[in-house]
Amino acid sequence: MVEIARLSTSSIKKVFSREEEFSDWLVENIEILEEKIGVELEDIEREYQIGNYFADIIARDTNNGAMVIIENQFGKTDHDHLGKILTYASGVDAKVIVWIAEKFSDEHKQALNWLNENTGQDIGFFGLEVKAVKIGDSPYAVDFDVVIMPNQWRKISRSAVDRLGPRQESYLDIWRRVLEVYGKNLRPQPRFRQVFGSGVSNVQYEWRIWEDKFAIGIYIGKPSSEENERIQRCLKEHVAEISRAMNVSPDNIQWEEPYGTTRGSKRMSIYYPLERSPFEMTEKEREALARRLASEMKKLEKATKKILQRCH
DSSP: OOOOOOEEEEOGGGTOSSHHHHHHHHHHTHHHHHHHHTOOEEEEEEEEEETTEEEEEEEEETTTOOEEEEEEOSSBOOHHHHHHHHHHHHHHTOSEEEEEESBOOHHHHHHHHHHHHHSOTTOEEEEEEEEEEEETTSOOEEEEEEEEOOHHHHSOOHHHHHTSOHHHHHHHHHHHHHHHHHTOOOOOOSSSEEEEEOSSTTEEEEEEEOSSEEEEEEEEOOSSHHHHHHHHHHHHTTHHHHHHHHTSOGGGEEEEOOTTOSSOOEEEEEEEEOSSOGGGOOHHHHHHHHHHHHHHHHHHHHHHHHHHHHHO
C-alpha cells in the first residue's frame, strides 16, 4: 500500500516571526499571489510612504498600469487594517486592493463585499486568508485562500457587457480563449491589446488583433527613452536568433515606436495575416485562432526570455 502523509495547517507565525518578514518573502515570491488574484504585478515596492503612513506593498498591474495595494496582517482582521487599506488606496488611486490576514471576520467580509458592489467596475477588493501548510515532516509552505474576490475580476458582469459594443465583447471572448490556452490566469481585456509581464519591469509581451491581421511582440515602456532605446538595440543584436526561433525572416520583425508615446517607448512586432475577420469567426474558428495566438507567443517568450534578462 502507498504510504500517505497527513497534511497539517498552522499559523503563518510558525514560518515568519514578524509581519515585515512575511512581506519581504511575499515580494520575492509574488508569483504565488499573482496566480491567486489573476493579476500580474510589476514595479513592486515595500514600505511605500503615503502621507504620514507606510503601505506594506504597492505595485502596478502589468496589463493596464493601475496601482495595486497589498496590506498584510497576522491574526484576525480588525478595523485598524480596514482603515489602512482605504487610506492607502485613496492615497495612490489604487484599483486593486489586496488585504491578507490569517482569519477574516464576517463583518470584514461583508465590508469588502459591500465595497466591491458599490465601487466602479475597474476597482476590486480582495480578501485572502494566509496559512502555513506541510505534509508529514516536510518544510512549511505558504498557502492562500481567496475568501473575497470582486465578481467582475474573472468575468465582466452581464450589465457591464451590455454596456460594451459587439467588438468589445468579441475582444473579451478572444482573449479569454487565448489566456485559457496559454495558461495565464489573467483578466481578459475588452480591447484590441492584451499583455502580460516579461519578468523585466515595464517590458511586456503583447498580443494585438485587427480585422485582417494579428501581431505578437514585446512592448518596452521604461520611464526613460534612453532605457527603451538601449533594450531595443540589445534585442536587435539578437534578431537572427529570434527570427530562427520564430521561423520568420529577420525582415518580418518590425522595430517600432508606438503612436502617441511620450517617453520614447519601443515595440518589437511580428505580424500575421488573417483570412477572415476574428469578429465574424465561428466558435470553432475562434478556438483555432486562440491556439495559434498562444502557440506563436510561446515561441516568442521562449526565444526572448533570457535575452531580455541580459538586455535588462
